[in-house]
Amino acid sequence: MTRSLSPKPLASLPRDGAFAAPAREVLEPRSRLLRFVAIGSCLPYLGLKIAWIAGSRIGIPDGSFLLKHRTEMVVTNGLTVLMDGAVIVLALVLTRPWGRRVPAWLLAFPVWVATGLLAPIMAGFPLQLLIRALGGSGGRSGGDGGHEKFLDAWVFGVVYTGFIVQGLALGALFVLYARDRWSHLWQGRVRELPAGTIGAAQRACAVAAAVIALFPIVAHLFWAFGGTSGLSAKRVADRGGDFYALEALDVVFLLAAVGGACLLAFRRSGTLPVKLPLALVWVGSGAQACWSAWLSLATLTQTDDLGDRTTQLMNLTYAGQMITGMLVAALGVHFLAERSASARTAKQPST
Numbered sequence: 620m621t622r623s624l625s626p627k628p629l630a631s632l633p634r635d636g637a638f639a640a641p642a643r644e645v646l647e648p649r650s651r652l653l654r655f656v657a658i659g660s661c662l663p664y665l666g667l668k669i670a671w672i673a674g675s676r677i678g679i680p681d682g683s684f685l686l687k688h689r690t691e692m693v694v695t696n697g698l699t700v701l702m703d704g705a706v707i708v709l710a711l712v713l714t715r716p717w718g719r720r721v722p723a724w725l726l727a728f729p730v731w732v733a734t735g736l737l738a739p740i741m742a743g744f745p746l747q748l749l750i751r752a753l754g755g756s757g758g759r760s761g762g763d764g765g766h767e768k769f770l771d772a773w774v775f776g777v778v779y780t781g782f783i784v785q786g787l788a789l790g791a792l793f794v795l796y797a798r799d800r801w802s803h804l805w806q807g808r809v810r811e812l813p814a815g816t817i818g819a820a821q822r823a824c825a826v827a828a829a830v831i832a833l834f835p836i837v838a839h840l841f842w843a844f845g846g847t848s849g850l851s852a853k854r855v856a857d858r859g860g861d862f863y864a865l866e867a868l869d870v871v872f873l874l875a876a877v878g879g880a881c882l883l884a885f886r887r888s889g890t891l892p893v894k895l896p897l898a899l900v901w902v903g904s905g906a907q908a909c910w911s912a913w914l915s916l917a918t919l920t921q922t923d924d925l926g927d928r929t930t931q932l933m934n935l936t937y938a939g940q941m942i943t944g945m946l947v948a949a950l951g952v953h954f955l956a957e958r959s960a961s962a963r964t965a966k967q968p969s970t
Contacts, residue, residue, distance in 0.1 A: 650714050650795060657710040657788035660781045661703050667774065668696045668703070678774040685769070702736075705729055706785055713792040719800070730793050731901065731948070735909025737786035738902050743868055744779040747861040755860025804958045805894040809886045812893065816957045817884050821950050825884035828946035829877045835939040838932065839869040849932030873943065876903025880947045883954055900951040908944025911937040 670677055672693050679685050685692045712718040843866035847855045879899025915937045918929050
């Protein structure tokens, strides 16, 4: 079995906690390449953001909202520079010996956030390109329509392509890292899980997530099939083929989060490997909690144009998605904590 770090056998590596690094650590070419790609893919985005903060207008057309609200633009771009810079830090943590000594929660949380922010882009942007290639009209995240007054069309291609590469490279690095450090937590099948792994409180959490998710699911389905109630005037005017596809994609991520939580909580499909519902919980909860939180944060920098502002129904939809994501994430954290505790107990010598 190949490993991303250390020539030591996998069984000799501690599953969690401190990592006593040997004198020499050999990083295999695959991990080194992935680290290079992850860091390199951040540079175009960071370059654009830093240029805008410094006053450059590259990629910003006349009349753009960014030019009218300079302070908000600087603050927002400064925040996103820090967020993308965190990708570089994560790439180093996942490939350096000292990264083994990072506490599990301190590494898992930012990777979960990165997953939640990148997964909708990684799925949505290629879908938009496919729809346009097939003759569909642009809308929510492209250079068409109202977006031409925000940024030049080429900026979206550069930025979103970079995000997709970041997500693929960082995701691959995390899989290699997690496989070596925590793979025992998702071994086996759902039917083999011990009874104490999920209790009544966790089942109630899964049910609550499913119930709360109904509201954003209905809202996104309504908009995906052409409904306009609850949408801002600008969103209605900018609708195109990709708008409807992205609304449907929101439903897919909601179903993934709730479906993974219910599979873990109720174990109705016992033949499934544990890693499948756990992956649905990880990606689905991150996409709901983090992406919706980012959209909600974006409402703080809205223009004075009432037609461009998010409506109360849109805000309630984002809130429902955030709550759903957090509930599902809480269930996943409990599951992993219980399996980790069980593994430590099993390793203790009997008295």
